[in-house]
Amino acid sequence: MPGPVTNLTASNITGTSITWTWNPPSPDGGAGLDYRCSLDGVLPLASCTSPRIAGSLICGTSHQLQVYARNPITGVMGTVVSDTRSTSGCNAATITMNPTSRPWANTNIDVTITATDSDGIDFVRYCWGKGAACNPLQTDGNDPPFNCDGTSPCSNLVTQTDDGNWYLCARAKDGSGAWNNPAVCTNPYQKDTVAPNPAAGAPTCLPNPNNSGAHICTWSAASDSLSGLSSYYVYHQIGGSGSYNSATPSQPTPVTNTTWTPIPAIGENTYRYRIVAMDVAGNRIMGSASSLVTVDKTAPTITTFSPSVTPTASRPVLNWSATETGGSGISKFELWRADYNASTCNGSTMTGCSWSIRVDNIASSATSQEDTSTISTNRYWYGLHAVDNVNNCITETGEHCGGVTSDGLDTRASYGPDQVVFDNTAPTPNPPNPIAASNIGDATITWTLPTGSDSPAGLHATAYGFSANSGGPYNFQGTSAWVENFLSCGTSYTRYGVIRDALGNQTNEASATASTVACTGRSAALSINPVPPSGWDNAPTSVNLNASCVAQGGTTLTSCTAQVDINSSGWVDVAMPYPATYNMSSGSSYQFRAREADTGGFTTSTPVPNPVFQLDTIPPNQVTVSITNSPGGGPAPEDPLTITWTASADNQSGLSHYEVWRSLDFGGVPDPLGWQKVGSDILPAEPRTLNDNPSSSGKWWYGIHILDNAGNMSTEAAWAWGIYDVSAPIAFGHIPNKFSSITALRPNLSVTLNDVHTSVGATTLRVKNEQNTTVFTKNFAVGTTNITVTVADWGTTVLPRNPDGTPQTYTVEIISQDIVGNILVDSPPWTFDQMNQPPSKPSIE
The missing domain is CATH 2.60.40.10 (Immunoglobulins)
Structure with missing residues (x-):
């Protein structure tokens, strides 16, 4: 180690x-x-x-x-x-920055860095810190603009192109090799090139429309995440199109909240507004446009105003036309009314008129209006107010009645007020009693109504009406006396009278009764042959008429005629000479009389027949017959045939009833001698259907007779037929014959079935032995008439003798019915005897 x-x-x-x-x-x-x-x-x-x-x-x-x-x-x-x-102590370079900061702007950030040292400057290093200080590198470098080559002072321009809130930090190495520590930093340097987001919302300006030009616009706030929101500028578009310009020329200070009102108030026009939001760096963005804002400082104009008719007995109706140029549009009309007063509200003097609104909120599209308020007979003044959607109001006289007190269309023409005479009251006296009868002769009476009066409409030019019938019609005339001529002598007459005004208001009816002077020999008689019956009938179609007359004593006979009244339309003369044949038309009613006229008057015979005769020679419309539930019949209770038919009509006397008839088939058509009425008469209001069980099986034909109230009859358009079957099928041709003998163990069997009126249904053949045990069964399909059993059908089954060797009797049953359920009865029973002998016993030899 x-x-x-x-x-x-x-x-x-x-x-x-x-x-x-x-x-x-x-x-x-x-x-x-x-x-x-x-x-x-x-x-x-x-x-x-x-x-x-x-x-x-x-x-x-x-x-x-x-x-x-x-x-x-x-x-x-x-x-x-x-x-x-x-390391040795710092004797660092001095570093300065110009500018030492820059507030928010939307241009690049340019800063001059200057380093100074008595030993000279070798290098300068710098960095940009976003939102915080940074630490420049402490290394040598030869890249401009940092290499100062010992120069002092040494200055360089540095630029920041990105958005943000920046710190600028720098350090320098002096000629002795010392770096200043720590780095020198200055801030803030702020750049923002992004407009606010979101932009300000589309303004809402209220009231809209308005007549002040001082509406209040509000909008949702914009937002800016860098330099922050500074202010708003309001721009408007005038007239609904074109470019947007500043709406605040007299307000150079921008709006700092989200509410703005035009100051001073703006003039009449239409406007759209957009809000420009600006951030602290000066970036701007324009928001969406508002709805169209209408400033309306002009009231509508009434261009015509007049009543539909005056005087009138109906509710007054006023007509008008109006225009609106201010831009907000007409909102409604108001109908005003004042009672006429002869001294203070008479047209020339209107100071005493008491005006009140009678119909409010009349639709802006209306050009007429009925006075629906309470009203009675009188004279009235009517006025009209036109109101726009900002409550500017104008009257029929051109005067302002709300909103602006004056506008550029003043002074307008006057179209009222208008007077209407309303009268729905009958004249007096009502009723006009008494009616006086005077100048009574044997053929004339003068009837006189009392003199009438009416206000304000006045009496009609032909105010007095007379009638021979209560309720009219009335014959109107200008005088109150009516001379009635050509009356019958010795006859009582009641006459009726009314009085009407110029508008048709009519009094209740008055009446009076008077009799003409008694007759002295005047008469009229009618001979008629044949005499028609009263009511509807189909005969006679013509009558023979003759008139005979006697004139009033002391007078001369002027005419003697036969007369007819057709359909109660009035009496007319039958053309001479007499006797005369008069032909009548189907569908009309008739009465006949004789009329005598002489120089003193006239008389008539009693009309005949009474009530009237009504002729109908046209039979009802034909019908279509149909049969359902065919075939019918079967075993008791039998199913009936159902007969139905379409509805008939008779345009004159009307339907009386329907009759149902039937007949048996005769070679494909009904037997002409076999028709019989079925059941009772069927009224038009009753169901058009009948169930019938004929007396026997067969093909039955049905027809409908239609009778009207005049006795005319029509028949069906075509007959209809149905099958009725209560007869069972029959069996014949039995093989082997009934009561015969057989020797075959598997015999061939056959029989023929027949049904005369319908067809055979399904069939079953059964063979039973003497013990009534079924030893063989075969089924046959619907409609099979040839019933056969072959050797092969027996299979392994045989028909032997009795066990004791005696012959055995077998019974064949045929079970069948037709399609309506009638059951076949094969009588007497079908039997045969089995005689087959067994082989003899063998013998041994």
């Missing part, structure tokens, strides 16, 4: 380096030596030799060197020897 080195000595100590030397140990361990060193405790140990020079040290700092001698063969090291020394 080597011993420790000897004479470890430090020399040539400077501000940046120390040189150590040593001698080998004694003894040296008998083998060659090498050395391992550690400076300031740095591991692992490094190979070293004497002298050992430690460079790039910092002036005025302490350093320790540890040295080991090592046997290179065994790797064993001797005892450590250490020595601690300090």
Whole structure:
């Protein structure tokens, strides 16, 4: 093992380096030596030799060197020897930076570093620290701008191009080899080229629309992560298009919060706003646009205003037209009303008018409005207010009634107020009693209503109405007296009267009764053949008419006519000569009378028939018949055939009833002599269906008779048929014959089935022995009529004699029915005897 080195000595100590030397140990361990060193405790140990020079040290700092001698063969090291020394004191260069800091800006950071030392400057080293100081390298270098070549002072310009909050640190090596320690640092140097993010939100400006131009705009705040948010600038676009310009020419100081109001208030127009957010470094970003903001300082204009009609008995309706140029649009109309007053609210003097709103919130699109408020007969003044969406209001006279008190359209033309005469009250007296009857003759009466009056509409030009019927129609005339002529002598008459005003308001009805002077010989008689019945009938279609008359005593006969009233439309003369044949038309009603007229008046005979005769010669519409549940029948209870038909119609007398008829088939058509009525009459309101069980099996035809109330009958458009079957199938042609004898052990069997009206269903054939035991069965499909059993069908089954050797009787059963369920009965039973003899016994000889 080597011993420790000897004479470890430090020399040539400077501000940046120390040189150590040593001698080998004694003894040296008998083998060659090498050395391992550690400076300031740095591991692992490094190979070293004497002298050992430690460079790039910092002036005025302490350093320790540890040295080991090592046997290179065994790797064993001797005892450590250490020595601690300090570099010479610092007489470092002076370093200055210009500028010593820079506030936030969005341009590159330029700084001049100047190093000064009486020994001159060899090198300058610097670094940028982001957000904290950094430590420049303490190494020599020849790369500009750091090589100063002994110059003092030595200055260089350094630039930082990245965003951030920077520290600038530098140290210099002077001509004596000393580095200044610690490094010189100045700060902050701040750069930000990134605009705020997010930008300010789209402004919301309220109220919108408005008539002040002093709306308040607010927006969501922007944000900036480097230099921080500084302020906002408001930009606007005028008129809804074009570029955005500053909205604050009179407010050069930027907005520092998120609320802004135009000062002074802005004029009428439309505006959009965008907010420019600026950070401390001066970076700007423009946010999204607001909704269109409307400033409306102009009231609407009413261009026409007038009533639909006056005077009127209906609720007054006012019509108008209006325009709006301010931009906010019309919000509503208001209909105003004042009662007419002859002295203070009469059109020329309006100071005493008591105006009130009658209909509010009329739609902006409306151009007319009915007065829906309480109203009674009177004269009224009507006015209109037009209101826009910022409450600017104008009246029909062009006066402002809300919002702005004046605008650029003043003075507007006046279109009112308008007067409407409303009258829904009948004239007086109501009813107009009494009606006076005067100047009564045998053919004339004068009827007189009392004189009427009406306000404010006044009486109609033909105000007085008379009628022979209660409720009218009335014949109106301008005078209150009505002379009625051509009346019948000795007859009582009731007449009715009303009075109406200019608007058609009509009084209740008054009535009066008076009789003409009694008759003295006047008469009229009608001969009619045949006399038609009252009500609907299909005959007669024509009548023979003749009139005979006697004139009033002392007068001359002027006419004697037969008259007809068709459909109660009024009496008309039947053309002469008499007797006359009068033809009538289907679908009309008729009454007949005779009329006598003479120079003194007239009279008529009693109308006949009474009530009227109504002619109908047109049968009802045909129907379509159909049969369901066919085939019907079967075993009791039998299934009926169901007959249905479509609805008929009769446009004159109307339907009376339906009748169902049936007949058996006769060579593919109904038997013409076999028709029979089925069941009772079926009324139009009842279901159009009937279930029928005919009297026997067969193919049955059905038809429908349709009768109207005049006795006209029509038949179906086409017959319909159905099968009714209550007869069972039959069996015949039995092989072997009934009651016969057989010898075959597996006999051939056959029989034929038949069903006359429908068809055979499924069939089963069974063979039973005398003990009633089934010894053989065979099934046959639906519709099989030839029932056969062959030898092969028997298989291993045989029909033997009785065990005692006597013949055995077998019975064949045929189990079948037709498709409606009628069961086949094979009578008498089908039996045969087995006579087969067994072979004789053999004999042995």
